[in-house]
Amino acid sequence: MSFIRTFHGDIKPDNLGFTYSHEHIMCRPDYWVQRGEDDLLLDDKEKSRRDVEDFVSHGGKTIVDATAIDYGRDVQAVKEIADETGVQIIGTAGFNKSFLWNARIKEELKPIIGEFTTYAEWIEATSINELAEFVIKEVEEGLEGTPFKAGQVKFGTGYNRITPLEEKTLRAVARAHLETKAPLHSHTEAGTMGLEQLELLRSENIDLSYLSLGHMDRNPDPYYHEQLARTGAYLSFDGIGKIKYAPESTRIACILKLVEKGFENQILISGDTARKTYYKHYDYGLGLEYIIAKWVPRFIDDANRQGYDGEGLIHKFFVENPANCFTFKQ
Known part of the structure; x- marks a missing residue:
């Protein structure tokens, strides 16, 4: 049986609908709190x-x-937003990247993960298999002791490097995936180290068609994208609207180059909207409506002018591909 796991329970893939594949709805990272980065x-x-x-x-x-x-x-707040708006939420178990791990562990988590002071201390002191068991529990029982279960598992690596602790969490998340069949997602800092991540995952006997690689548009290199796509992994172009990194024409060109090469079934799109200044109702940013209301029509027009079926590609990127990518395949 195949299903997608949401905060409202397991659903059929056909019921997923139009999907943003990488966002942040509520978060208060202690790493940024310590540095006064309110944005x-x-x-x-x-x-x-x-x-x-x-x-x-x-x-x-x-x-x-x-x-x-x-x-x-903030798992509870995100669940309440899902209830109040009717949106379906897929939650995430696992870890991010090592430079964040100097963050202090919330007091509420101490009964769950022990009396560690920081995430780095916890990860360093805990075995790979013990970390994997923690991730498995968040998929099968609930995030942070809540009844709301994760629908994917995540690991991350830094810019042009993979630290020993990042390799440790990668292996833990890979093993949690093998146990639960939860979809895998990776954070790549500025789109780097994707191929190196895949080598480590192969050593854990991972089928890479379960993996989505984040932040591919931060490294707008068509040759690199093709090498990743040839492994069967999904490529997430999740920086839509972030013109400070590249114009939309660059992102669209990279996406259409993958389509030209036959990889249209492995593309995901989102905004990674994780700052107040990106949100409309926090600080007058483009907001979560930008991609669906403004970028999608622009992409359709641009793709059609280049001889592609723009509307068909949008359906693939936001409906068909997420329905395949985020499915637990038993």
């Missing part, structure tokens, strides 16, 4: 809810909340 704190449930409502009002149905335990997630 990186999504800490007002009402403002987050209003942006989610905008997404739903344009026909959006599902959001993958990619916030792992070490990024200050």
